[in-house]
Amino acid sequence: MASGTALIYDEAMTRHKLLWNDPICDIEVPERLSASYEQLQCYHLVERCIPVPAREGSEEEILLVHSSEHLEAAKSTQAMNEEELKRISGNYDSFFFHPNTYHCARLAVGAALQLVDSVMSGKVCNGMALVRPPGHHSQRNAANGFCLFNNVAIAAEYAKLKYGLQRILIVDWDVHHGQGTQYIFEEDPSVLYFSWHRYEHQEFWPSLKESDYDAVGLGKGKGFNINLPWNKVGMGNSDYLAAFFHVLLPMAFEFDPELVLVSSGYDSGIGDPEGQMNATPEVFAHLTHFLMQLAHGKLCVILEGGYHLRSLSESVCMTVRTLLRDPLPQVTGEMAPCLSAIESIQNVRAAHKPYWKWLTYEDTSFLHNLSTKSDLVKTADTNPCRDDEAKITDSNGTDRIERFLELHMKNIVFPVPPIKTATTELKASADPNTFPVHLHVVKEMDKNELEALVSDFHADLVEANKTLLFLGSTLTILDKILKKEVCSGIAESPAASASVAVALRHSLHFGFQRVLCIFVGDTDIMPSTEDGKILIIHVCKKEQTGKSSSKHYVVLNWKEDADGNDFFSAVLGFILPVAYSYQPNLIIIAVGANRSLGISGISLIIGLLQGLAESRILAVIEDTDINLMQSVAKALAGASMPHFGVHVPPTQEKVNQIKKLRNQLQQDWKMLQCSVNDGI
Numbered sequence: 001m002a003s004g005t006a007l008i009y010d011e012a013m014t015r016h017k018l019l020w021n022d023p024i025c026d027i028e029v030p031e032r033l034s035a036s037y038e039q040l041q042c043y044h045l046v047e048r049c050i051p052v053p054a055r056e057g058s059e060e061e062i063l064l065v066h067s068s069e070h071l072e073a074a075k076s077t078q079a080m081n082e083e084e085l086k087r088i089s090g091n092y093d094s095f096f097f098h099p100n101t102y103h104c105a106r107l108a109v110g111a112a113l114q115l116v117d118s119v120m121s122g123k124v125c126n127g128m129a130l131v132r133p134p135g136h137h138s139q140r141n142a143a144n145g146f147c148l149f150n151n152v153a154i155a156a157e158y159a160k161l162k163y164g165l166q167r168i169l170i171v172d173w174d175v176h177h178g179q180g181t182q183y184i185f186e187e188d189p190s191v192l193y194f195s196w197h198r199y200e201h202q203e204f205w206p207s208l209k210e211s212d213y214d215a216v217g218l219g220k221g222k223g224f225n226i227n228l229p230w231n232k233v234g235m236g237n238s239d240y241l242a243a244f245f246h247v248l249l250p251m252a253f254e255f256d257p258e259l260v261l262v263s264s265g266y267d268s269g270i271g272d273p274e275g276q277m278n279a280t281p282e283v284f285a286h287l288t289h290f291l292m293q294l295a296h297g298k299l300c301v302i303l304e305g306g307y308h309l310r311s312l313s314e315s316v317c318m319t320v321r322t323l324l325r326d327p328l329p330q331v332t333g334e335m336a337p338c339l340s341a342i343e344s345i346q347n348v349r350a351a352h353k354p355y356w357k358w359l360t361y362e363d364t365s366f367l368h369n370l371s372t373k374s375d376l377v378k379t380a381d382t383n384p385c386r387d388d389e390a391k392i393t394d395s396n397g398t399d400r401i402e403r404f405l406e407l408h409m410k411n412i413v414f415p416v417p418p419i420k421t422a423t424t425e426l427k428a429s430a431d432p433n434t435f436p437v438h439l440h441v442v443k444e445m446d447k448n449e450l451e452a453l454v455s456d457f458h459a460d461l462v463e464a465n466k467t468l469l470f471l472g473s474t475l476t477i478l479d480k481i482l483k484k485e486v487c488s489g490i491a492e493s494p495a496a497s498a499s500v501a502v503a504l505r506h507s508l509h510f511g512f513q514r515v516l517c518i519f520v521g522d523t524d525i526m527p528s529t530e531d532g533k534i535l536i537i538h539v540c541k542k543e544q545t546g547k548s549s550s551k552h553y554v555v556l557n558w559k560e561d562a563d564g565n566d567f568f569s570a571v572l573g574f575i576l577p578v579a580y581s582y583q584p585n586l587i588i589i590a591v592g593a594n595r596s597l598g599i600s601g602i603s604l605i606i607g608l609l610q611g612l613a614e615s616r617i618l619a620v621i622e623d624t625d626i627n628l629m630q631s632v633a634k635a636l637a638g639a640s641m642p643h644f645g646v647h648v649p650p651t652q653e654k655v656n657q658i659k660k661l662r663n664q665l666q667q668d669w670k671m672l673q674c675s676v677n678d679g680i
């Protein structure tokens with residue numbers, strides 16, 4: 001399993017610059033690259049990455065996407081004087097040439113290809129390429145929107161050709177629609193393209209009809225082009241997370257890509273003059289973390305836009321830190337998507353319903369059927385999504401953004417230590433290669449220390465006759481986590497329910513305010529949760545007599561489908577949104593007897609929830625299945641997800657159960673919202 005993060009940066013790409021006055025293009029400055037790199041150095045992240053050199057993309061590689069006319073036109077600019085450069089630049093929408101542009105654009109292409117090679121060869125697991133000029137607006141025959149060659153599109157074609165890949169996911173979180181990339185792949189089912197973008201009902205550049213949610217791809221490519229238009233500015237962290245939970249991630253897991261490329265534009269971040277959005281840098285750590293759960297972690301992040309230097313730099317650092325598998329900082333802001341975001345999410349889900357199994361069962365419907373979309377334009381008020389925060393990004397807000405970000409980044413807590421998973425003597429740990437990840441083995445708590453602890457706090461929970469010892473490993477590991485000596489841990493227990501009950505009580509006693517417990521399997525002990533300090537999600541086979549779900553105690557009846565894992569939609573569409581709404585300080589994953597989930601379902605939960613609680617996860621395992629222990633250890637240690645078997649969509653009755661729970665709880669846990677029809 002490859003490890004390590006590549007970083008590609010070449011100072012030569014700073015030599016493309018605007019030579020004349022052009023208020024549209026003057027934000028695409030060389031300092032975008034140097035400031036980002038300097039911030040990475042400042043956080044000591046450069047030295048933790050594996051440096052990979054850029055190279056010039058060859059003409060042949062550029063011709064994978066572009067016409068020879070386009071290539072020749074670009075090549076001819078190297079010898080031009082300023083007047084000629086200005087004239088040829090005028091042939092394109094929002095593009096400028098400099099004598100070095102062609103060379104820089106070839107380096108940007110080559111950097112992207114070097115990154116693909118580093119990941120596909122297993123030299124690294126993932127990486128980031130800091131490049132300019134950007135690429136996602138450029139088309140077969142035209143430069144556009146600061147872009148000359150489409151770096152990410154060429155990287156996708158290159159990966160298909162050289163590595164025979166058949167499923168590549170491109171995630172474009174830049175705030176502009178990568179129409180260039182859409183045009184290149186809209187008939188190609190081997191490339192799933194997802195883009196969200198400021199749209200404002202076609203008011204915002206590039207103001208294209210085909211940037212709307214109903215552009216789903218053409219011919220064989222139908223269903224493989226996903227456009228999520230933002231019809232208001234001021235979108236924030238919760239809007240972006242909801243878009244991942246309810247649109248991108250279910251499709252991405254069903255698509256099961258072999259490689260993930262990110263058109264990583266940070267003009268969707270706060271303070272950017274183009275985007276006017278409110279998402280803060282740490283959200284990019286969470287978005288990156290989710291994508292690392294796909295394609296065995298094979299992820300290539302390639303820079304596109306981002307024009308507020310401080311916002312750009314901080315977001316780049318958040319991305320690289322996550323690629324290095326550092327635990328994620330808590331995401332800030334109210335976990336509630338705004339109405340406009342939910343409308344867009346609902347519409348794009350409805351538009352894609354005919355093409356995706358997981359959607360087939362969801363009774364999504366268009367907000368307004370397409371003919372009345374014009375009504376939306378009339379109703380759309382021009383105010384940004386959240387008036388209060390939007391003030392931060394008003395025009396003369398530059399210095400105020402600096403101050404805001406200065407303060408915001410100071411308040412961001414980076415968990416220490418970076419991910420380290422502890423365990424006590426595991427039966428299997430004798431054989432090191434069964435645990436392919438480094439496990440920090442801790443000494444058991446000694447008997448009298450344990451007796452003192454239990455008798456003080458937990459005697460009522462532990463019947464006298466039960467051997468106290470089994471509590472030992474749970475409390476030993478929990479103590480290490482509470483004291484931040486380790487991030488996560490695995491404890492074996494012959495009675496998961498009792499161990500969990502004591503662990504929950506102990507955590508609250510320690511002072512944690514919100515503990516999320518996901519209990520998989522049958523259990524009888526369910527501690528009281530009414531004060532909101534504990535949220536239980538109980539995944540079990542059979543109907544729990546007399547226990548209906550409530551805000552802090554959710555029962556999810558799920559018996560995994562025999563021939564595959566259908567649990568994706570429950571994790572992505574329900575558990576993840578609830579967990580992110582709750583923002584726990586600690587997560588306890590317990591696996592009791594008769595677990596009704598497969599190992600991949602349990603690993604998926606751990607992998608996706610790891611972004612929460614600063615990665616503080618305690619796993620309490622009753623089921624001594626060695627494969628389960630191994631998978632849990634790998635997931636906790638941040639190793640990328642195992643390959644999930646065949647993706648089977650959940651049955652109608654399982655989807656109905658999720659829908660019912662979503663309707664029942666979406667007022668409490670607002671990240672569950674993905675349509676406005678349910679009378680929000």
Ligand SMILES: NCCCNCCCCCC(=O)CS
Pocket residue numbers: 024094134137145146174176205265267274304305306
């Ligand atoms: N009234 C005309 C306004 C034109 N604005 C063009 C902005 C291009 C932005 C391209 C970009 O950021 C790439 S990521």
Ligand SMILES: [Zn+2]
Pocket residue numbers: 174175176265267274304305306
């Ligand atoms: Zn952009």
